[in-house]
Amino acid sequence: MKRPQNIAVLGATGSIGLSTLDVAARHPLRFRIFALSANERIDELAGLCQLHKPRYAVVARAAQADALRARIGEGATEILVGAPGLEQIASHPETDCVMAAIVGAAGLVPTLAAARAGKKILLANKEALVMAGPIFMEAVRANGATLLPVDSEHNAIFQCLPGSWSGDFAGNGVRRVVLTASGGPFRETSLAQLKSVSPEEACTHPNWVMGRKISVDSATMMNKALEIIEAHWLFGAAAEQIEVLIHPQSVVHSMVEYADGSVIAQLGNPDMRTPIAHALAYPERIEAGVGSLDLSRLGKLDFSEPDFERFPALRLGYRALAEGGTSPATLNAANEIAVGAFLDRRLPFPGITMVIESVMNEMPSLPSATLADVLNADAAARHCAAHHVGSMAARA
Ligand code: NAD
Ligand code: MG
Numbered sequence: 001m002k003r004p005q006n007i008a009v010l011g012a013t014g015s016i017g018l019s020t021l022d023v024a025a026r027h028p029l030r031f032r033i034f035a036l037s038a039n040e041r042i043d044e045l046a047g048l049c050q051l052h053k054p055r056y057a058v059v060a061r062a063a064q065a066d067a068l069r070a071r072i073g074e075g076a077t078e079i080l081v082g083a084p085g086l087e088q089i090a091s092h093p094e095t096d097c098v099m100a101a102i103v104g105a106a107g108l109v110p111t112l113a114a115a116r117a118g119k120k121i122l123l124a125n126k127e128a129l130v131m132a133g134p135i136f137m138e139a140v141r142a143n144g145a146t147l148l149p150v151d152s153e154h155n156a157i158f159q160c161l162p163g164s165w166s167g168d169f170a171g172n173g174v175r176r177v178v179l180t181a182s183g184g185p186f187r188e189t190s191l192a193q194l195k196s197v198s199p200e201e202a203c204t205h206p207n208w209v210m211g212r213k214i215s216v217d218s219a220t221m222m223n224k225a226l227e228i229i230e231a232h233w234l235f236g237a238a239a240e241q242i243e244v245l246i247h248p249q250s251v252v253h254s255m256v257e258y259a260d261g262s263v264i265a266q267l268g269n270p271d272m273r274t275p276i277a278h279a280l281a282y283p284e285r286i287e288a289g290v291g292s293l294d295l296s297r298l299g300k301l302d303f304s305e306p307d308f309e310r311f312p313a314l315r316l317g318y319r320a321l322a323e324g325g326t327s328p329a330t331l332n333a334a335n336e337i338a339v340g341a342f343l344d345r346r347l348p349f350p351g352i353t354m355v356i357e358s359v360m361n362e363m364p365s366l367p368s369a370t371l372a373d374v375l376n377a378d379a380a381a382r383h384c385a386a387h388h389v390g391s392m393a394a395r396a
Contacts, residue, residue, distance in 0.1 A: 006097070008037075010100050011099075014101055015211050020276050022273060023277045023289065026289060034055050036056070042071070057077050059079065098111070104127050105333060121140070121147050133232070134368065149279070161174065178256070181224045182248055185219055196349075199345065213339055217339065249301055313356070324365065326374065330381040354388075
């Protein structure tokens with residue numbers, strides 16, 4: 001019998017990380033938790049280490065390594081620190097599969113390390129691909145890595161496209177891909193009301209329990225903007241081949257339309273364990289702990305067009321894709337700063353997209369040929385965004 005696959009979970013204490021561990025633990029003969037990482041929640045990481053007994057655990061700082069050691073003792077788990085630790089577990093010769101579930105730009109370098117080491121990558125960390133699409137896809141290609149989408153929409157599209165997809169829309173008779181979007185907690189909130197929504201309201205998603213950053217992204221619909229760019233790189237889809245459709249129930253996870261008029265959709269309960277299990281076991285199917293979809297109980301599924309006026313983030317996503325170069329990295333970095341400021345109550349909700357647009361207007365889109373180009377653009381955009389947050393706060 002084959003030995004279990006060694007899984008490294010980057011961002012193990014997060015929403016996706018914990019769901020990954022839940023699915024993997026249902027199949028101990030298939031998967032072994034080889035490495036875990038966490039940024040802040042050391043107590044939770046200690047618990048996960050005791051449960052899964054990974055070979056490695058990665059923490060952000062030396063002091064946390066001491067705290068974790070005190071909790072789990074000298075045992076089966078070696079503790080590594082910081083970015084070098086993340087790169088080490090992502091590219092370790094015994095790692096078979098990397099779940100990229102760190103949130104934001106912090107996930108880029110370790111996920112790229114996994115691509116360069118030719119690993120099977122389960123990509124939840126969409127920001128990495130948004131920032132460095134061409135570099136990332138080339139690293140996957142050149143090193144024989146396998147990239148499997150975990151984002152529910154992209155996982156759905158992957159399931160609806162023909163097998164061995166190479167990005168040839170015309171040759172495969174594919175007309176377009178349709179990304180569904182729940183519309184978030186403010187789907188029906190007026191522009192006037194959006195000015196006073198709180199971080200707590202923004203983080204209460206109608207269908208999904210997620211980390212705070214992606215919850216705010218769902219509320220602004222920047223999440224969908226990032227997903228448009230993600231779909232471009234994953235599937236080779238041009239901007240005009242990517243459509244966004246509001247679907248409040250989050251049951252149709254996305255669709256592919258073919259030249260003959262057929263539309264193939266993937267449906268399921270809104271539970272990230274489904275796409276995680278699909279990617280973990282691909283091309284096989286395994287139990288994920290997700291119950292059957294009861295369409296008769298749901299009764300109906302609704303669809304409508306997105307409102308680009310209340311949700312200008314969508315427009316910014318298409319703009320960054322059209323500009324190319326460092327523009328998506330600029331968009332992403334400005335968003336991370338603006339979302340952080342909103343969560344800290346230093347910026348009103350509509351200020352998030354205003355800051356991003358100002359940063360995009362100021363920062364030129366440069367060619368992003370190397371990782372250094374991307375990281376420079378990221379740093380410059382953060383600086384510029386922080387400045388805009390400050391001047392907006394001063395005016396308020
Ligand atoms: P989360 O906030 O719940 O978890 C984030 C994880 O990343 C934690 O383990 C944290 O310790 C780690 N982390 C945060 N900052 C870090 C840093 N600077 N260095 C190293 N590690 C760091 O987030 P989440 O909801 O699990 O989302 C993770 C990723 O998956 C995001 O890119 C998100 O867009 C994507 N995603 C999430 C969902 C979902 O349902 N939660 C769905 C689709 C895609
Ligand atoms: Mg998604």
